Amino acid sequence: MSDIHNPDAHISAGHPKSSPDQIRAGHPKSGPANGDVIIDCNLHELYYGQFKAVRDTHIPIRKNKITAFIGPSGCGKSTVLRCLNRMNDLVRGFRFDGHVHFQGRNIYDRSIDPVAVRRHIGMVFQQPNPFNMSIYNNVAFGLRLNGYKGSIAERVEQALRRAALWDEVKDKLKQNGLSLSGGQQQRLCIARAVATEPKVLLMDEPCSALDPIATRRIEELMTELKQRFTIAIVTHNLQQAQRVADETGFLYVDTTQGGRTGYLVEYGSSQQIFQDPREEPTKQYIRGEFS
Amino acid sequence: MSTVEEPVSARPPTAGEYAANGAFRWSCYGFGALVVVLLAYIVLEIFRLGWPAMQERGLAFVVGTVWDPNRNEFGILPEIWGTLYSSLLGILIGSVLGVAVAIFLAEGFVAAGVFWVLSRFGLQYTRLWSHFPEQVETFVKTLIQLLAAIPSVVYGLWGIFVVIPAIRPMCNWIHEGLSGIPFFSTALSGPGILPAAIVLAIMVLPIITSISYEALVAVPPKIREASFGLGATRWETILGVLLPTAAPGIFGAILLAFGRALGETMALAMLVGNSNTLSLSLFSPANTIAALLANNFGEAGDREVSLLMYAALVLLIITLVVNILGSLVLQKLVVKEGKR
Ligand SMILES: Nc1ncnc2c1ncn2[C@@H]1O[C@H](COP(=O)(O)OP(=O)(O)OP(=O)(O)O)[C@@H](O)[C@H]1O
Numbered sequence: 001m002s003d004i005h006n007p008d009a010h011i012s013a014g015h016p017k018s019s020p021d022q023i024r025a026g027h028p029k030s031g032p033a034n035g036d037v038i039i040d041c042n043l044h045e046l047y048y049g050q051f052k053a054v055r056d057t058h059i060p061i062r063k064n065k066i067t068a069f070i071g072p073s074g075c076g077k078s079t080v081l082r083c084l085n086r087m088n089d090l091v092r093g094f095r096f097d098g099h100v101h102f103q104g105r106n107i108y109d110r111s112i113d114p115v116a117v118r119r120h121i122g123m124v125f126q127q128p129n130p131f132n133m134s135i136y137n138n139v140a141f142g143l144r145l146n147g148y149k150g151s152i153a154e155r156v157e158q159a160l161r162r163a164a165l166w167d168e169v170k171d172k173l174k175q176n177g178l179s180l181s182g183g184q185q186q187r188l189c190i191a192r193a194v195a196t197e198p199k200v201l202l203m204d205e206p207c208s209a210l211d212p213i214a215t216r217r218i219e220e221l222m223t224e225l226k227q228r229f230t231i232a233i234v235t236h237n238l239q240q241a242q243r244v245a246d247e248t249g250f251l252y253v254d255t256t257q258g259g260r261t262g263y264l265v266e267y268g269s270s271q272q273i274f275q276d277p278r279e280e281p282t283k284q285y286i287r288g289e290f291s
Numbered sequence: 292m293s294t295v296e297e298p299v300s301a302r303p304p305t306a307g308e309y310a311a312n313g314a315f316r317w318s319c320y321g322f323g324a325l326v327v328v329l330l331a332y333i334v335l336e337i338f339r340l341g342w343p344a345m346q347e348r349g350l351a352f353v354v355g356t357v358w359d360p361n362r363n364e365f366g367i368l369p370e371i372w373g374t375l376y377s378s379l380l381g382i383l384i385g386s387v388l389g390v391a392v393a394i395f396l397a398e399g400f401v402a403a404g405v406f407w408v409l410s411r412f413g414l415q416y417t418r419l420w421s422h423f424p425e426q427v428e429t430f431v432k433t434l435i436q437l438l439a440a441i442p443s444v445v446y447g448l449w450g451i452f453v454v455i456p457a458i459r460p461m462c463n464w465i466h467e468g469l470s471g472i473p474f475f476s477t478a479l480s481g482p483g484i485l486p487a488a489i490v491l492a493i494m495v496l497p498i499i500t501s502i503s504y505e506a507l508v509a510v511p512p513k514i515r516e517a518s519f520g521l522g523a524t525r526w527e528t529i530l531g532v533l534l535p536t537a538a539p540g541i542f543g544a545i546l547l548a549f550g551r552a553l554g555e556t557m558a559l560a561m562l563v564g565n566s567n568t569l570s571l572s573l574f575s576p577a578n579t580i581a582a583l584l585a586n587n588f589g590e591a592g593d594r595e596v597s598l599l600m601y602a603a604l605v606l607l608i609i610t611l612v613v614n615i616l617g618s619l620v621l622q623k624l625v626v627k628e629g630k631r
C-alpha cells in the first residue's frame with residue numbers, strides 16, 4: 001500500500017499509512033466538515049515548483065450534488081480538481097498550503113495513503129486514456145485492484161451500461177480499448193471510473209471529446225449517479241454547467257502579481273452564479289466577453 | 292502578403308535539380324543493395340568453404356559430441372548446447388536486471404531521490420541546482436551506456452579474476468548441499484556456464500536497458516495517470532499497465548540482446564571453460580560455437596577450416612531462427628496493440 005509513497009510530496013514523506021477503512025470510517029470530529037459537505041477543499045497557495053498556480057480557493061463540495069468548476073483556460077481548474085484525490089502528488093515539485101478534508105479528515109495528513117484516497121475518489125481525465133488491454137479488462141482493472149469479490153462480469157456490464165457504451169461494445173468486449181473511437185474511449189474511461197463505485201467522482205471535461213448526443217447521455221448519467229456518488233466536474237461548456245451542476249465555482253486568472261495565478265472568484269449555487277453573479281469577472285465570463 | 296504585381300517566384304525544378312535528385316535516389320538504392328550483397332556474399336562464402344565438411348560429415352557433425360582431431364571425430368553438439376545454455380541464462384539474468392534498471396530510470400527514481408536530497412537543503416529551485424536531478428539521471432543513463440564500450444576481453448579478464456573467485460564459494464556450497472539436482476551436479480572449479488552467463492548478462496545490460504527504457508518512457512503519461520487515478524500503487528501500475536504497454540519494445544530489446552549473446556566470442560572463450568562437455572550443471576565448464584571458432588582457427592588446416600565454417604553456418608542458422616521466431620512474436624504483440 002505504501003508503495004506509492006512519493007518522495008516529492010512533502011506532505012506524505014515516509015510515514016505509516018492508514019488503510020482505506022480508516023478513511024471510510026472518517027473522523028467526524030477531527031475536521032471542519034459539517035452537515036453534508038463531503039470534501040472541503042481549502043487551498044491557500046499552491047505551487048508547481050516555483051510557479052504559483054492557484055491561490056485562495058475554498059470550495060466545499062456537497063454530498064450527492066454536482067459541483068462544477070468553470071473558468072478560462074489555464075486558470076487552474078484541473079489543478080484544483082487533481083488536488084482532491086492527490087493526483088498532483090505525482091508531479092515533482094508540487095506543494096500547497098491549506099487542506100483538503102474528505103469526510104472530515106485531511107487527505108494530505110501524513111497518516112493517509114494517497115492510494116487509498118484515490119480508491120474512494122475516482123477520476124475521469126481530460127483526455128481519454130484507456131489502457132492497452134481489452135475493453136472488458138479496462139473496466140475490470142479497478143475492480144481487480146480492489147479485490148472485488150462479486151461477479152466482475154456483472155459489474156463490468158453495469159458500468160458500461162451506465163456510461164452509455166454497452167450497446168456499442170457488448171459484442172466486442174475482448175477487443176482492445178484503444179480500438180474504440182475517441183468518444184467511445186472517453187465513455188470507457190467513465191465506465192472504468194464508476195465500476196468501482198467511488199464515493200466521489202472527479203470529472204475533468206469529460207465531454208470535450210464527445211458529440212452532443214453522447215454528451216447528453218453523460219449528463220443524464222451524472223444526474224443519475226449523483227443519487228449514489230458526489231460529482232465534481234470541470235467544464236468549458238457553460239450550458240452544461242447550468243444543466244447539470246447544483247453548485248458552481250468560477251475560477252479566474254490573476255495576473256496582477258506578475259505570474260498567472262488562478263483563484264476562486266465566486267462560488268455558489270449554479271442558479272445564483274448564472275442568473276445573478278456578484279463579481280465583475282464572473283459577469284463578463286458568463287456573458288461570453290472573454291474566455 | 293504577396294500581391295498580384297510581384298514577380299512569380301515559383302518555377303519547375305531545373306534539369307540539374309532533377310539530375311541531383313536522381314543521383315541521390317540511385318546512390319541510396321546502391322548502398323541499400325550493397326548491404327544485401329555483402330550479407331549474401333558472406334553467407335555464400337561460409338557455405339562454400341564449409342561445403343566439403345558438410346558433404347563429408349553430414350548431420351553427424353551437428354549431433355556428435357566428440358571433437359578429437361587425432362581420432363578424426365568432430366561433433367559440435369556440446370557447443371550448440373553451450374551456446375544456447377549460456378546465452379539463455381545470460382539473457383534471463385540480463386533481462387531481469389536490465390528491465391529493472393530501465394524501470395528504475397524511467398520512473399525517475401534517481402531524479403526524484405536527488406530532488407528530495409536537495410529539498411532537504413532548500414536548494415531544489417536555486418539556479419545552480421535546479422537541473423541537478425535531471426543531470427544525475429542522465430549521468431546514470433550514460434554510465435550504463437558506457438558498459439557497452441568496454442572491450443569484451445576486459446569483461447573476460449574481469450570474469451576470471453573477479454566473478455569466478457567471488458561466486459565460487461557459494462556455488463560449491465550449493466553444489467555440496469544440492470548435488471542431487473542436475474543444475475548443481477558439479478562443482479565450480481573455475482570457468483563454467485554460470486560465470487559466463489553472469490558476464491554475458493552484464494554485457495547485454497546496456498542493450499536491454501536502453502531500449503526498454505525508451506519503450507517505457509514512450510508509454511503516454513496519461514496512461515500512468517489513469518492507473519494511479521484508479522487507486523493503483525506504483526508497483527501495480529508498473530506491472531499491470533506500464534510493462535504490458537511497453538512489452539513489444541522490451542521484447543525487441545531482449546531479442547536484440549539474445550542475438551548479441553549468441554555471437555559473443557572473446558569473453559566466453561575466456562570464461563566458459565572450452566571443454567567439450569554436455570551437462571545441465573550450471574557450474575560445469577562448457578564450450579560455445581563462437582569460442583570453438585576462436586580457439587581453433589589459428590592452427591587450422593584446410594580440412595579444419597571447412598569444419599569450422601560448417602560450425603559457423605550452424606551458429607548463423609541458430610541466430611537466424613531465434614530472430615525469425617522473435618520477430619513473429621513481436622509482430623503478434625504489435626498487431627494486438629494496433630488492432631482496431
Ligand atoms: N504538472 C504541471 N507542472 C507545472 N505547471 C503546471 C502543471 N500542470 C498545470 N500547470 C500550470 O498550472 C496552471 C493551471 O493549469 P490547469 O491545467 O489547472 O488549467 P485548467 O484550468 O485546467 O486549463 P484548461 O481549461 O485549459 O484545461 C497553468 O498555468 C499550467 O501551466
Ligand SMILES: [Mg+2]
Pocket residue numbers: 077078079126204234
Ligand atoms: Mg484542464
